[in-house]
Amino acid sequence: MPHTVYLFLHLAGVILLSLSIGGNLFARKAGETKPPKLVSALHGVGLLLLIVAGFGMIARLDIGWPFPIWIWSKIAIWLLLGGFNTFSKKLSLNTSWILAIGLFLVVAFLGVFKPF
Ligand code: HEM
Numbered sequence: 001m002p003h004t005v006y007l008f009l010h011l012a013g014v015i016l017l018s019l020s021i022g023g024n025l026f027a028r029k030a031g032e033t034k035p036p037k038l039v040s041a042l043h044g045v046g047l048l049l050l051i052v053a054g055f056g057m058i059a060r061l062d063i064g065w066p067f068p069i070w071i072w073s074k075i076a077i078w079l080l081l082g083g084f085n086t087f088s089k090k091l092s093l094n095t096s097w098i099l100a101i102g103l104f105l106v107v108a109f110l111g112v113f114k115p116f
Helices: 003-029 037-060 069-082 084-090 093-113
Strands: none
Touching: 003 037, 003 084, 003 093, 037 069, 069 084, 069 093, 084 093
């Protein structure tokens, strides 16, 4: 598949994952014990799109082994966002929002600027 298709799928993953994390936090605010099924489904689909399209772009951009640090950092943040709905229950809602926004901004920065 061409790079542009992977990029589109990667960005689709960003959108779905961020909607899902936002939806999860709103469900928590509303006092729900579990988020709606759609919110959980979007979380899984978003994460899957991000990792598959991420590795697709790594191949298309000829990024070889060993991967640069920005890729490892993105994989680490991907894992953190994967566990976000679980571990953020221990944090206040405000802290959860700030952390989620911060993680998304850092991971987008890494993808655009590839600083190291
Ligand atoms: C939560 C996780 C992630 C988010 C929110 C995210 C977001 C982004 C964004 C916004 C871009 C910039 C796209 C552009 O240049 O137009 C990008 C680029 C990129 N991401 Fe991710 N990403 C995530 C995880 C990953 C993972 C896990 C990998 C690798 C396995 C990865 C690999 C890449 C690559 C290779 C690029 C460069 C694309 C290019 O230069 O054309 N990303 N990412």
